[in-house]
Amino acid sequence: MKKVPVKVLVNGTMYERQIEPNILLVDFLRYEIGLTGTKEGCSVGVCGACTVLVGGRMVSSCLALAVIADGTEITTIEGVARGERLSGIQEAFIRCGGFQCGICTPGQVLAAAALLRETPHPGEAEIREWMKGNLCRCTGYYGILRSIQDVAASAAGAEPKLNAKLNHG
């Protein structure tokens, strides 16, 4: 099977690889470049644990071939904090009980960040509609809802850009 070149900017770092076309994006991120923060849960695009942002938009990396990310900019959970400093939504998840076992948390944080970037001050209905694509079995969602509302209510509201590269997502 002919390998294909993939050139992709992940969390601000450029990666170039020759890959088999049947490699999924989630496996590319986890095994090719070693970013295991992205989790695989249901593997059918339902649970949202594998959520990453491609060009600023949410993608189920378990349903996306890695080749379709060629030439794009990707943000994974590893790219949400700025260096040692956690982003506002990450701090809110810690402060408000937004996680327990943590396996869904990378997807939840990315989905929440994407929401807050599109809608800085979402109402509860907007949050519920947006976040219903990310399953959590531990929290009953109340803690996640509180975390997002906490940021939404803050003066800043919107997340700062997830990383320098993502402003034209």
Next chain:
Amino acid sequence: MEHAVVGRNIPRVEGPAKVTGACLYTADLIRRDALWGGFVRSPYPHARIAGIDASRALALSGVRAVITGKDIPMLLYGLAVRDKPVLARDVVRYVGEKVAAVAAVDEAALEEALALIRVEYEELPAVFDPLEALRAGAPVIHPDYRSYEMAGIEVRGTSATTDIVGSFFGPFNMEPGRHNVQSLWRIGKGELEQGFAESDHIFEHSFSTQIVHQAFLEPRACVVEIDREGRVDITCSNQSSFTVRKGLARYAGIAEDRIRVHPVAVGGSFGGKEGYEEVLATYDLARACGLPVKIVEHYAEELMDGEPRHAAVVKVRTGVKKDGRFWAWDGKVFYNGGAYAARTPFIANMNGTLRLAGGYRTPHVRIESFVIYTNQLPTGYFRAPGEVQTLFGVESHVDMMADALGRDRLELRLQNVVRPGDTLPSGEPLRDPSGVEVLERIAEVSGWGHARPAASRPHLAAGRGLAFGHRHIGAGETNVELFVEADGSLRLVVSVRDQGVGANTMHQQVTAEIMGTSPDRIRIDVRGTDGPYDEGVRAGRGVHIEGRAVGHAASAMIELLRRKAAAHWKVPFEDTAWQNAGVHHTGSAKRLGLQDMARLFRDEPLRTGGHFKAGKSDYYDFQAIIADVEVDQETGEIRVRQLYYVLDVTAVINPMLHQGQIEGGIIQGLGHTLMEQLVIEDGRVVNLHLGDYRIPTMGDVPPLSISLVKSKEGPGIFNAKSVAEVGISIVAPAIANAVCDATGVRIRDLPLTAEKILNGLRALQAR
């Protein structure tokens, strides 16, 4: 007593790792050289294996090993009852049973190999319904039942007054005419028949509940590596490192000290990661290949071959006096245990059996619990095991009796609820019960008897439902070690892998409280099997078992430091005191802080240990819930408008974590009530992905108001009671009761689907 740290929402110790993706789970352990392992599974619910041909698979270049039941130790596997081969040997007993294991260089090669292995089966008659399985003439699923052994876990949670007939397992179950019994438990008190003879009314109802999966989002996974000297290195998603080590040592015939289990994070368990079968099979593969092997199950495998909650049939018969007193109670529950008992811990039975007469002061009680073999996937423990099933029956039944007696549903419960001085229906002793306070509080917060929610639209019918329950506090054993580090900070070594409840944060908070330091001066050092022995996480035992062990270590450390300071000052021990994280000399201004002592005593180990082991305590959590619902009378759709929940508490170590447990448990209960079910046709699970096995989403959760009632005593550290297994069991009866209140339709089998309710409405109209 006022607490400085306990009772505060200090952030979780693993918080930053979990929100940045740094936290490592089993599947994150990348070993470039690790082979991918996987299983060939049975397509038949019951069949004889006539032959296995792996030649075509072995011919593939990427395949390193194929092993079958013939290639592995003859030992049977099981948590409580050893009745399951790791790979089926001669017979398969359920669809999805592991028949062969394959190791290959990558996932593609593995998939191809699995598809190329040909297994020849001769089908055998199968039975799926537990009541049919009991009947004479039903296929006997385990002809060798007598030869099976208990896994040596001593039977706990039974007091002198409970009458355990025979054992939970074994020859007793083989009485003539009795078929396919995994386990039988009979408990009670009083004289049942006399009780019924003295009753004025007798009510009898039966109910059924479905099989549901824990649906944690991390499917089970493990990595096994064997070095050249035969030392085994294991990373796995499991609730108990030490149970895995013990089990593998027995299976492989090697010493426990040759096996090391690493403490990676677990992506949710809820009781469903007690088993370690896949670790044993992976060990066999690793041995066969001489290379590390990693198995990451697909979610479909999790759903077809996990450790889900037993489906059950619940039958309750109650004798009631004219004045409403419950006088005699006969409860029977038939749990569908699936093809093997192996995945059910402890006693191969359910503690939820003990809830089969509810939390009421009935004098004459008999409770019988059968766990029954069928040709379905084996079941295991799931948060409040067995109790979701029994309380759905009991609390629906109590409402039905109240209605028949023309009594207020809450008031009838208040009349009968256990009070100080009572024993539980099971005959178990009971201390400081707060059922009365809990029921009174839920009436108050929900405005019971006053304002009822009105329907928001004409085609909707509004209703309100109540359910009440009590929940035991977990038992177990653990050890911890506490060190003063060179810089005067503290390090607490625990072997408890946090499954999400926040155990390690609780450990830190307890240590900080007792030592009088700030939590951030205490590092939690989580170990695997090279840490102090821990029996495993389960049954809401945290504040009870772990909390007390941590408390012992901290108190011992204070005493140790006082002794050393006293010796250093050459003063009597009695003249020293512990204040503000340091030793004071009461006779002078002399003080040694942790840093001073770390420096001063640098050559002596500043280490203490804490151990705690206990059976089930006589204290119980008491809880009640009220659900306000609207039912669409044209479609049967239920909308839960509001949930009120009341729980009794003593000390709450960390309010945020405590609340998180309640919220999570209740929403899992909501899922069981409205949508969740492994749909099984001819023994085969047909909804094998989370698009078809639906769990609640953020769009589905109703407003929830939680109110805590203060009770006096608890068995845990600082008097605390457990919280990890509350909530979940009483959601279903509350909503079922609300639906009946709204529409008159009584649904007796879970889940409560719109279709069942609409059929019920049509049936009512037909009358």
Next chain:
Amino acid sequence: MKFQHRCILPGTPERWWAFLLDVPEVGKCIAGVEDIQPIEGNAYSGSMRVKIGPVGLNFHGKLTLEEIRREDWRAAFQSEATDRGLAGGIRVRMSMQLHPQGPDATELVVDTDAVFMGKLGEFGYPLIRKKADSMMQDFARRVVERTASGPAAGKD
């Protein structure tokens, strides 16, 4: 996966009995079945194509006439086949029974019990369940159509 289908055929069971035992003839009534060849005794080889949108299954395997009970007009087949694309395999039991319906009509009752293996068993279920039912209805229809060409008429 179990199905039952019924259809009314003209003529008496006697007229249809030979047809039931004529495996290649029966095979012609099942959409997608190709080149059924006798192997030995009551065993035949054959293949079958099933297409459900993008999902193309191409089974090849063995079909055996397992039970012949003329006294109650019952014949049963078992077929085991694997998909060339390695998606999995299938085991089908099909019993056909004739019930006399008055002087010149016979009811054909077809009971099908199919088990799917491998990935097909895991994920094909909902997909195939939708298709299988319509395929069996189609089978019954084709059998009736054959009355036009008077199958097996007079053979007995």
Next chain:
Amino acid sequence: MRAFEYHAPASLDEAQELLARHGDEAKLLAGGTGLIILMKQLLVQPARLVSLRKVPALERIARVNGALHVGATATHRAVEMSPMVRELLPLLSEVYGHVATVRIREMATVGGGLAHADPTQDSPLAFLVLDASVRLSSSRGQRTIAVDGLFLDHYTTVLEPDEVLTEVLVPLPDPGTGTAFMKFQPHTVADYPTVSVAAGLSLDESGRCRKARLALGSVGSTPVRARTAEAMLTGNRLTPQLLGDAAQSVAQELDPISDLRGSADYKRKMAVVFTRRALEAAAARTGKAA
């Protein structure tokens, strides 16, 4: 997932040429949300994938004279959020806004959704109600067919192996048209529907129903047009009685099969209830329409 050759042609011609050359061997890849799952499950094992992501201008949403043209690779989310769609075809953004979850809507494309022909999908219902048609293009030429004639069976359309669905053409509804969409998910808001219904009603000056469109999903092997009900409504005043009778008539027109979202019988009953509700909502909006 089996190995395959990957092609990402830079033009439509190139894509069509690849399909023509490889026929059934090749599959088109757009958003992938449908196809990739089937490939992971080994139910579909194409030798080649032809990705449309580098084909230019295929995602365009534009107004052309009296119609809206929606490009095949426009995502569900793009249609949902497009101000032009909101203004001109509110039903379309409403329906796309109800598909699965935001994340899936960001990935799934309009053309991919139609070509996938899953009878539980929402979007075909909107296009049926709006009398939309699709443009199918191949190296042999182009043809335009009504969405009404697109679906043959579960996951099966009239598309030839060498054809690309390039865009959907949606005529703008006349003034006095009211539309509505109902999706019944009794157990969780993220489930596949038990039944879904889209309705469109247009009134003439006299207030009579000039045109009625009614489409249902999840109740058959393809999306279903309820023609009997449409006929009952056309030419008449939309009294509650008539709307109810029309809704009642769909029960006979459907042939649902039982699935995890309800028995055939229940689906039929719910189809009647939600058809009535959709008709009432559409009728109520006929006045408001521009």
